[in-house]
Amino acid sequence: MSTIFGFISQNNAVSPLSPLLAQHPELGYRHLSALGGGSVWQAHGTQIALADALSQHSGYALLARLDWSYDGGHAAAVSRGRIGVVMRGQLENAVPLAAKLSSLGYEADSTQPAALIASLIHWHERTLKDLPRAVLAARQELVGIHAFGAASSDDNSALVFTGSRIPLFVSLSLGGVACTDNVQLLPADRREQLRLHDGDVASLSPGRIDVFDAAGQPVRRAATLALNSDETLDRFGHHMEREIDEQPAMLADALSHSGALPDLARLLGGDAVDALGGIRAITLIASGSSHHAALSARYWLEATVGVPVLVELASEFRYREVALLPDTLVVAISQSGETADTVASLRYAAQLGETHTLSISNVIDSTLMRQARWHLATNAGPEIAVTSTKTFTAQLLALYQLALGLARQQHRLDPQGASTACARLALLPQRAQEVLALKPQIDDWARAIAQGQTLFCIGRHGNYPVVMEGAQKIREVAYLNAEGHAGGELKHGPLAVIDRHLPVVACVPWNRLAEKMLANLQEVRARQGRIYVFTDAALASDERMNVIRMPASLGELDPVLYAVAFQLLAYRIAVHRGNSIDTPRYLAKTVLTE
Incomplete structure (x- = not known):
C-alpha cells in the first residue's frame, strides 16, 4: 500500500x-x-x-x-x-x-x-x-x-x-x-x-x-x-467499508511494486532460487481467513508447480505427530504475524528439521516473519476493522504470485501461460473496481437476507474456499449462522435443512464446473430454497433465483473477485441488522492465545 x-x-x-x-x-x-x-x-x-x-x-x-x-x-x-x-x-x-x-x-x-x-x-x-x-x-x-x-x-x-x-x-x-x-x-x-x-x-x-x-x-x-x-473514514460509514473500497488501489499498488510476474529472487531473495529448486511438496499452515487463503492457493500451487500441497490448521498442526515429506516448503500465513498457533506451528516445523520455511504476513517485522528463512510481505497497509478484507485479498495475490514464481523456477510456466497470467493480473484492479460498482444490487440482497438467521454459501473448486471465507465474514459481522459448502457436497447432508426460508448464495463463474453448479442449484430449487447467484454468465433472475452479473472472468483469479463480492454482502447484511461492524462482539484483530 x-x-x-x-x-x-x-x-x-x-x-x-x-x-x-x-x-x-x-x-x-x-x-x-x-x-x-x-x-x-x-x-x-x-x-x-x-x-x-x-x-x-x-x-x-x-x-x-x-x-x-x-x-x-x-x-x-x-x-x-x-x-x-x-x-x-x-x-x-x-x-x-x-x-x-x-x-x-x-x-x-x-x-x-x-x-x-x-x-x-x-x-x-x-x-x-x-x-x-x-x-x-x-x-x-x-x-x-x-x-x-x-x-x-x-x-x-x-x-x-x-x-x-x-x-x-x-x-x-x-x-x-x-x-x-x-x-x-x-x-x-x-x-x-x-x-x-x-x-x-x-x-x-x-x-x-x-x-x-x-x-x-x-x-x-x-x-x-x-x-x-x-x-479517516472520509465518506464511508465504517472502517470495514473503507477497507473494502481500498482494494482495487491496493492491488494496483502491489502489481506496480512487484511486477505481474516477479521471479523468486525478487519475491523472496536471491538464495531462494537455488534452495527451492528441489522442493517436492508444500505445506501451508494458517488459521481463520488466512487458512481460507491457503486453501485457495492449493489449487494454484498444485496446478502450476505440480507438487503435492497440504493445507493445515495451525491449531491442529502444532499438536499432531506430523510426518513432513522430504524437501517440503513450509509456508506459514498470518495477517498480523502474531497469531499464536501459527507462530508455534512454524517453530514446531523447524524442530522437526524443516529448513525450507516461508512466512507471509502484512507486518514485515512481526514474530512470524522473523522466524522463517524467507518472508513475503503483503503490504496491504493498516487495517483497522477487526474483520479482515483487504489483507485477505492481498494474501491471495501474494500466494498467486508465489505459485507463478515457483512454476517459473521449476520451468513449468510456458510463454503462453506467462502471457495469460500477466494479462489477467493487469486487469485485476479494474475488475475489483467493477465488483464494487455492484454495491446497490448487493444491498438489495443483504436487506432480504438480514431478516433471517441462517444462510448457506456454496461454490466449487477455487471458489469453495471463497464461500467458506464469505460465510465466516457473515458470521463475524452479521451474526448469522452462515455455512460454507462445496456445491457437490450438498447431497451429503446439507440438503436436508434447505427449505423456503433458507437463503443459498452461490458462486457460479462460467467455467468447466458451471453446469454442475447449476445442477446443485436445481436441487436447492426443488426444495424451495431462496437462491442468490454471483455469476459472470447471462443468467436470468426469476421468482426463486436472484442473479448479480459479475465482471468478465479472470480465470484462476476469479476467487479474488468473488471474495470482494462476499465482503460487500457481509458488510451490508451487518448494516441492515444494526450490528457493531468494526469491532464485532467476542472477536479480536490479533489472536495472541490458543
Whole structure:
C-alpha cells in the first residue's frame, strides 16, 4: 500500500510532513521516495528514520511517496531533467505507452510507470507550455487505477495532481497547500479541505488551489473539512467499508511494486532460487481467513508447480505427530504475524528439521516473519476493522504470485501461460473496481437476507474456499449462522435443512464446473430454497433465483473477485441488522492465545 503527498509553500515545504511521521509511527510507513532539486532521493527504515531523512532537505515544494514496504520500487522519476513525477497504482496500458514513447525518442520501460508518465507529460508540455494542461492531456492517455503528482523545473512551477479511482484530498493551511490520498497526512492547521472528483486535475501554488474537471473546465469543489476522530473514514460509514473500497488501489499498488510476474529472487531473495529448486511438496499452515487463503492457493500451487500441497490448521498442526515429506516448503500465513498457533506451528516445523520455511504476513517485522528463512510481505497497509478484507485479498495475490514464481523456477510456466497470467493480473484492479460498482444490487440482497438467521454459501473448486471465507465474514459481522459448502457436497447432508426460508448464495463463474453448479442449484430449487447467484454468465433472475452479473472472468483469479463480492454482502447484511461492524462482539484483530 502506498501514499502520495505533495506540499508547496513560500517557506520550507518539508516542515509539515517530517514531524507528522515522527509523531505518528502507527501509520507504518517504511520507505520514502521524494523529488527535490531535479532528482529523486530515497530513504527506508522506521518512520523516525524517514522523518530524519526528510529533515535533511528543504525547498519550496515537495513531492513524495510513502510505502509500507522497505522498497518503494519505481515510485518517482524525472524526465529529461525537467518534469518530475511521483505516482502510485498501476498502468494497464504500460506496454503500448512505452512503445509510443520510444517512437518519440524517449527511453521507455513498461515496468517503470512513473517514468512513463513523466515522459508523456514532458512530451505534451513541450507544445502546450502549461503544466496543468499537459497533465490533463497525459491523463487522458492513461488506463488503470493510479494517482500522481507532477512538477516542473521552472522556479515558479505549481504542483499538479490527478488520479483515476484513487481519491485525492487538497488542503489550504497557513503554511501552504497540500495534496494527498491519505487525509491523515494533511496539516492539522488547515482551514480548507477539498475532495477531488475522479479525473480532476488540481494545480497547487502557495495560497492558491485551481481545480479542473476531466474536460479541462475550471470547477469549484465543495469543502469537506471535518476535524474529528473519524476523519479517516472520509465518506464511508465504517472502517470495514473503507477497507473494502481500498482494494482495487491496493492491488494496483502491489502489481506496480512487484511486477505481474516477479521471479523468486525478487519475491523472496536471491538464495531462494537455488534452495527451492528441489522442493517436492508444500505445506501451508494458517488459521481463520488466512487458512481460507491457503486453501485457495492449493489449487494454484498444485496446478502450476505440480507438487503435492497440504493445507493445515495451525491449531491442529502444532499438536499432531506430523510426518513432513522430504524437501517440503513450509509456508506459514498470518495477517498480523502474531497469531499464536501459527507462530508455534512454524517453530514446531523447524524442530522437526524443516529448513525450507516461508512466512507471509502484512507486518514485515512481526514474530512470524522473523522466524522463517524467507518472508513475503503483503503490504496491504493498516487495517483497522477487526474483520479482515483487504489483507485477505492481498494474501491471495501474494500466494498467486508465489505459485507463478515457483512454476517459473521449476520451468513449468510456458510463454503462453506467462502471457495469460500477466494479462489477467493487469486487469485485476479494474475488475475489483467493477465488483464494487455492484454495491446497490448487493444491498438489495443483504436487506432480504438480514431478516433471517441462517444462510448457506456454496461454490466449487477455487471458489469453495471463497464461500467458506464469505460465510465466516457473515458470521463475524452479521451474526448469522452462515455455512460454507462445496456445491457437490450438498447431497451429503446439507440438503436436508434447505427449505423456503433458507437463503443459498452461490458462486457460479462460467467455467468447466458451471453446469454442475447449476445442477446443485436445481436441487436447492426443488426444495424451495431462496437462491442468490454471483455469476459472470447471462443468467436470468426469476421468482426463486436472484442473479448479480459479475465482471468478465479472470480465470484462476476469479476467487479474488468473488471474495470482494462476499465482503460487500457481509458488510451490508451487518448494516441492515444494526450490528457493531468494526469491532464485532467476542472477536479480536490479533489472536495472541490458543
